[in-house]
Amino acid sequence: MKGISDHLEIKNCQVIEISDLCGCAVEKPDEIRKLFNGSDDFLIIACYPRSVSLLLGKCGIEIKSLNLNYINFRELNNIQIFKEIDTFLESEEGSRKPDYLSYNNEWPSWFPIIDNSRCNSCGQCSDFCLFGVYEKIDNKVVVVNPKGCKYNCPACARICPQIAIIFPKYEHSGAIAGSETFDELAEQRRQNSDIDTILGTNIYKALEMRKAKRQSIIRSTAMQQAIVEREKALAEKNPNQ
Ligand code: SF4
Ligand code: SF4
Structure with missing residues (x-):
């Protein structure tokens, strides 16, 4: 993003820099919402617009009420990006007032987002x-x-x-990374073969087994927590032991 920041600086336009939209969407949704408060036109330079709009929606932002323009840096080179920035700025006036929202945490902010326009609530993912x-x-x-x-x-x-499931930080391009232009048939074929590889031929049995395994993980985690709590309580009661 360095070249892009330099270009924006030369253009002297108002910039809001968000260091990690995925992380901020989980940790600082209210602050993100405040940044998009107003009737301005926005040019968003980020990854796939589908992922970005779902992440903004997750923060409670009414996407439809804003004029959002996107540049997808995963699919364009810097020269193309500068050209799009310049075209957008031709209609915009303003001085640079940088704003910065950062997310610095150990958590790599890797998580799924659901595109509800595609999801049929089958529950397979859960x-x-x-x-x-x-x-x-x-x-x-x-x-x-x-x-x-x-x-x-x-x-x-x-x-x-x-x-319907997107991982915005998925390293490959395509539907899982949030691309809006993907070959439906090719994705269906890919998905069928992935199901065979991951779940085998009896999907329902495999999902039932995973459900049972999850419940056992939850039970064992709860048990471990209970043991820790009990030991803590005992140590507090008998501090000299
Ligand atoms: S199945 Fe894996 S990728 Fe999907 S939400 Fe669970 S841990 Fe994450
Ligand atoms: S697996 Fe089913 S419930 Fe989960 S996101 Fe896909 S369609 Fe929706």
Whole structure:
């Protein structure tokens, strides 16, 4: 992004820099919402617009009420990006007032987002995930525990029958990374083969087994927590032991 920052600086325009939209969408949704408060036109330089708009929606931003323009830096080179910035700025006036929202944490902010325009609430992802990232609430599957997601594991996206799960930080291009222009048939073929590889031929049995395994993980975690709590309580009661 260095070349892009330099170009924006030369252009003397107002810039809001968000160091990690994924991380900020989970940790600082209110602050992100405040940044988009107003009726300005925005030019967003980030990854796939589909991912970005879903992340902004996750922060409670009414995407439809804003004039958002996107530049996807995953698919354009710097020369193309500068050209698009210049075209956008031709209609914009303003002085540079940098704003910076950063997210610095150990957590790599790797988690799934669901494109509700595609999801049919089948629940396959929540049955599949061993770490309680998803939950079915009022017949709708939602991401309730993004931090539970295992870094670099996009497995649930690979088996989603609706191709509705996005990992914005997925290193490859295509539907899982949030691309809006993908070959539906090719993705279906990819998904069928991924299901065979990941779940085998009896999907329902495999999902049932994963569900049982998740419950056993939850039980054992709860048990460990109870033991820790009990030991803590005993140590407080008998401090000299
Ligand atoms: S597997 Fe896909 S379609 Fe099914 S609930 Fe999950 S996100 Fe929605
Ligand atoms: S990627 Fe893996 S850990 Fe993350 S939500 Fe999907 S199944 Fe769960």
